[in-house]
Amino acid sequence: MPLSVEQRLGHLIKKVEHELTSAKHSALRPLKVNVPQYNVLLALSQESGLSGAALARRCMVTPQTMSSVLSTLEGRGLVARAPHPVHSHILEVELTASGRALLARAEEAVAGIEEQLAAAFTPEETKSLLTHLERCLTAVRQKGEQGAKSQG
Amino acid sequence: MPLSVEQRLGHLIKKVEHELTSAKHSALRPLKVNVPQYNVLLALSQESGLSGAALARRCMVTPQTMSSVLSTLEGRGLVARAPHPVHSHILEVELTASGRALLARAEEAVAGIEEQLAAAFTPEETKSLLTHLERCLTAVRQKGEQGAKSQG
DNA sequence: CAAGATTGAACAATCAATCTTC
DNA sequence: GAAGATTGATTGTTCAATCTTG
Numbered sequence: 001m002p003l004s005v006e007q008r009l010g011h012l013i014k015k016v017e018h019e020l021t022s023a024k025h026s027a028l029r030p031l032k033v034n035v036p037q038y039n040v041l042l043a044l045s046q047e048s049g050l051s052g053a054a055l056a057r058r059c060m061v062t063p064q065t066m067s068s069v070l071s072t073l074e075g076r077g078l079v080a081r082a083p084h085p086v087h088s089h090i091l092e093v094e095l096t097a098s099g100r101a102l103l104a105r106a107e108e109a110v111a112g113i114e115e116q117l118a119a120a121f122t123p124e125e126t127k128s129l130l131t132h133l134e135r136c137l138t139a140v141r142q143k144g145e146q147g148a149k150s151q152g
Numbered sequence: 153m154p155l156s157v158e159q160r161l162g163h164l165i166k167k168v169e170h171e172l173t174s175a176k177h178s179a180l181r182p183l184k185v186n187v188p189q190y191n192v193l194l195a196l197s198q199e200s201g202l203s204g205a206a207l208a209r210r211c212m213v214t215p216q217t218m219s220s221v222l223s224t225l226e227g228r229g230l231v232a233r234a235p236h237p238v239h240s241h242i243l244e245v246e247l248t249a250s251g252r253a254l255l256a257r258a259e260e261a262v263a264g265i266e267e268q269l270a271a272a273f274t275p276e277e278t279k280s281l282l283t284h285l286e287r288c289l290t291a292v293r294q295k296g297e298q299g300a301k302s303q304g
Numbered sequence: 305c306a307a308g309a310t311t312g313a314a315c316a317a318t319c320a321a322t323c324t325t326c
Numbered sequence: 327g328a329a330g331a332t333t334g335a336t337t338g339t340t341c342a343a344t345c346t347t348g
Contacts, residue, residue, distance in 0.1 A: 001198050005278055006266035010172055012285045017169040018212045019292045020162055036338090046153050053308055060170045065339055067310055089347040090308060113295050114158035120291035125284060126157055132273070132281045133164045139272040140171045143265050188316090205330055217317055219332060241325040241330060 013136070020113070027109040031102065036061060036069050038110070041078065041095065041103040049092040051084070078102055165288070172265070179261040183254065188213060188221055189230075190262070193247065193255040196231065201244040203236070230254055 003011070024035050033041075039059045044050060050058070056066035070093060073079045078099035084090040095103065121129065155163070176187050185193075191211045196202060202210070208218035222245060225231045230251035236242040247255065273281065 003198070004266065004270075006270045007194075009269065009278070009282065009285075010266070012282065012289070013165060013169050013172065015212065016285055016288045016292070017165050019289060020165065023292055023295055034338090042159075046155070051308070052310095060167065062340060063309070064311090064341080068338080071310095087308085087348070089345095113292065114156065114162070116291045116295040117161065117288060118156075118158045120287050121284070126161070128280060129284045130161065130164065132277060132284075133161075133168055135272050136168045136269060137164070137171060139268045140168065140175055140265065143175055143268040186316095203330070204332095214318060215331070216319080216333090220316080223332095239325070239330085241323095243331070 009136075020117075023113045024110055027113060028106055031106055031109060033102065033106060036065075037073060037078075038103075038106050040066075040069055040073060041099055041106065044079065044093060044095045045100070045103055048094050051090045051092060055093065073099070161288075172269075175265045176262055179265060180258055183258055183261060185254065185258060188217075189225060190255075190258050192218075192221055192225060192245075193230065193251055193258065196245060196247045197252070197255055200246050203242045203244060207245065225251070 021035055024038065028035065028038055036059060040055055043055055043058050052066050052070055053063050055070070056063045059066065061069070070079065070081065074081060076098075077096055079093050080096050081091040081093050084092050118126070173187055176190070180187065180190055188211060192207055195207055195210050204218050204222055205215050207222070208215045211218065213221070222231065222233065226233060228250075229248055231245050232248050233243040233245050236244050270278070
């Protein structure tokens, strides 16, 4: 039995994601950070002061998982948490100096992977790939909403 | 700080994979099978008699995880394991009648997601997307081999 | 009551290590 | 020794539930 188009598409997407994450995992190992931790540091460098819930959504993990990841990072002094000035039950997370320093080393370790991937495509091809992946997202989300309806 | 092309690409791939898996997870929940279990049943329907190690590689999990998944499936009577006729320490896994029946129901549950995804692209676009994803794989793998060298 | 944070129990996945077969 | 299967310990993730704030 041959694979259907979607099976092949879904399997390929999963495979790429898996290999990409594995490669990053190996590159980050010497720095004693795992991929979720790196993702958090990277997200905070792009937008500081995010809440745990916001980080969870951005990094595609549950709020509980993010809480655990943040505790680890805070314990290592890589991030700091402070109450939001208005909504005091929201904890804003920021990189510390050590966090920024470690992130710099981590980005250096991961840079090779990113470059290799970017170099595999012309700008036009990159644009095409991004557009198509966005469309995958839209398609799956529409389906997800349909499924959510019938559950209540 | 804006996202680099690769960050955007990697993040998007992860997001698609995540939403696709989530959608399947929801669709399969009523049947009491999770996505890894479904993947195993599907792989066995495409090629029967695979070993646990082969299934692990195909489903992108560790052999230990696959061993655990297979124990669960065997306990539910969905697969059966028998020693390879020549290499007796290799256990060949096959679908049982119940396994085939459950897989049929599972594929029905997941069909909508696959159709929605396939319908989002023309045949030419699908071909382009598949080609580009294959190239991602090649690029990341080449990088992975470089990294493996320096470790020994 | 909605949104965020966090705890503890249950589950899943991995690493390390062992055992077997060829 | 290489490849496969499996166990036990550890870690990571999730679910369920609770608490807090606006």
